[in-house]
Every structure is written in structure tokens, then in C-alpha cells.
Amino acid sequence: MEKQVPEIKGQLRNHMIELPTVIRQSTGIKIFGKRLKSFLFSTDVAVIRNTNADAVIAVYPFTPQPVITQALLLAADVPVFCGVGGGITTGKRVVNLALDAEFKGAMGIVVNSPTPNEVISKIRDTIDIPIIVTVVSEYEDIRSRIESGATIINVSGGKDTSRIVRNIRAKYPDFPIMATGGPTDQSILETIKAGANAITYTPPSTADILNEIMERYRKQYEDESI
Template sequence: MIGNTNKEPKYVPEIKGALRNHLIEMPAVIRDASGIKIFGKRIKSLVFTTDVAIIKNTNADAIIAVYPFTPQPIITEALMLAADVPVFCGVGGGITQGMRVINLALDAEFKGAMGVVVNAPTSNEIVSKLRNTVDIPIIVTVVSENDDFEGRIEAGANILNVSGGKNTAEIVRNVRKKFPDFPIIATGGPTTESIKETIIAGANAITYTPPSSGEIFSELMVKYRSDKE
């Protein structure tokens, strides 16, 4: 008989260091997603952060670095230096508009970003100009069922990034009905159940928001104090 018919999960050896054992690990349920293969790399989990300490201490497949300020090349450079996994950089589209978005995207490509992310207000015209400028994936964020999914795709979006809060799974479901094979990244929510629902709805990859460095430090301080008692 050809092939392995053993359905039991394979044993995966794991190696950890004494000093690098404290990681932000992605929820295991994300491994159930199909993933998106980009330049030969299969990506299922993305951590949503610009904190370089978290970037260096997570087992996510990739980083999605979008932040609520005008994107700056020096920030992109810092993220690329810190990361040892692919980075998808935010290049504006909300506060930042026009040719600046295109210039920032080209700069991000030159610095080694695997893809660029634009915010929901970005016009289809800018998406089209981006498609004619960069050779890396353009990820367009959608936040509502009323967004023009077809227009985004026709303009040149390679991936849709669904970030609809509590409505995310439903938005993913609607996109998947219209576009059965189009790549979708989506926020998974705070629980295993919400992540699983989003995957079942049709998300290929999941964005996970980690606790902040301050929250992690707070937990450690509680432990340090208890050890002293």
C-alpha cells in the first residue's frame, strides 16, 4: 500500500532554551487554518504588534505591524531588523493618503517586507497604483459587510484583512460565499471558540493580538512578589 494511513498525530520534537522559554505562543487552534502560501512560505498565524520585544519572543508565523500613527520608514526598518519571521507592514490609507502611501509601500518592499497593509479608507485608485508599483502582496483591510470586496479585488488587492470586531466571522463568511478561493486574513478574537468560528467561516490565516509588555510584566511582578513572601 502506498502512503501513510496512520491517522495519529506525528510526534514533533521541541527544543527550548533556558533563557528563551518564556514566549508568547499562538493559540494551538490556529494550526487548523489552511494558511496562505506567500513566496513559498505557509503562514497561518500573525501576531499584531509593533513591540520589538514581543516580535523577538513569539512563535507566530509572521508579524502584522499596523499602528495608529503616520507610517515612517525608520519604524519599518526597526521592525525588519527585529523580526526573524516575515513582516507585513502598515503603510497608511487612513490618516496617510495619496502618493505617500505608495512611496511608503515601495520603501517597505526595499527594506524586506513580505507584504504591505492598507487601512479601510484607502481608495481603490490607490490600491491600483500600489499594484502597479510593488511586487509584494497588498493586504487591504475591510471592516464591514458593506465594504466593496469585489472592487478591492479588482483594484489589485491580493489578500483581504477582515477586522470587524464581533462581526468578523460573519464578514468572513460573506466574503467566502462570493469569493471561494480568495485569501483571507482575519482577527480571531480573544477565545479559542471565536478563533475556531472565524476559521470555520473561511479565514485562511488568523491575526492574534498578544498581551502588552506591560500586562506580561505585571504578571511577572506578581510572581516575583509571591516568591518573596
């Protein structure tokens, strides 16, 4: 018999972004004693503050800056995994950003797909927190990533994600894998069955959420005027 889980909600924080419950079917990844199954993909501090995700993966398409890392860590009430570059930003700067993120309290750091293996090795020699390496293609050399010091593989392969996860899992049955789950429960479950231990979820934008609320307000006024 399924056990009943008591749930407590506040009056003001009742409206929040709740991740698909199907994600709970994943095994999760245990990091520093915390079992993490769901990762919210966002750098919006308002969204980060109003979600039930287990953790936040904060990667953005600009040169990483310590002040942004500090703001994200200050806003979050769950573990944060910070992007430190590896594509546009590379070399010693990535290593320094990774060390800064660790000092500021990040639970882990994330490097982009183009990051050279020698940079990953230098990061591994410098920090103690996990290194998440993003994989976007089935043709990437996963073995060299692992040997260079990757702690977790993060698969972001679009429509090919589940296939990439399945291929990696076949070769590395015990290595931690997280992956984008896609927009539906079915696509998330498919990714989990392919071998992903945890799922990253992209929430709707604050503009979309606000638009939905405004539409509801407008409808309320229309109903009252009838």
C-alpha cells in the first residue's frame, strides 16, 4: 500500500512551479549525502525561489561572472550547480571561476560541451565539488571526459537525448547521468528508462507565467461585468 505523504503549503507561497511528479521515478544522484532527482534549469532568481526542484542548474549564454554566481546562491534555498563556461570562456579563467563557485558555496559546477579535457583535468585538480560535463552529441568521446575528471555526465541532445543516454549507460552502467527530460511525462519517463539518474527541467518563463495570470484577471473582470 502506498504511504500517504503529508504536505504543507503556505498562504502566499502556494503558487509555485512544481516539477512533473514522474521525475520522482528516477534513482537520483546522491551528492554530499543529498539525493537529488530533479534539477531546475534556470537563472531567474524569482523562479529559483518558487519551485519544488531538488536543485538548480544555473547555466547561461554569457561569460560567467562571480557576481551572478553570488546572486544565484544567495537567492536559492536548494543546492546550486553553477555554469563556469568552457565554450566561449576557457582556459585558466574557467578554473578560477570553478574555484570561486566552490568558495561561494556551489554544490557543483557545470562546463559546456566544447571544454577541452585538459581544462577539466585542471579543474579536477583544483576543486573538490562535482564537475558536471555537458554532452550534446552521441559522437563525443565519453571515456576521455570521465578519465579527465568528470563527476557527472549531463546529456542535452534535444530529440536524441534518450538515445545518447542509452548508449552511455550501456558502456558505463554505474556512472552518474543526468539529462533533459523534454516537455511531457512520456518523454521524461523515456529518458529515465534509458538510464538517466536525474532529470533537468526547463520551467516556463516568468513572462509566460505572468501572461497566464493576467489573462485570468481579465477573465475575472469580464465575468463580473456580465
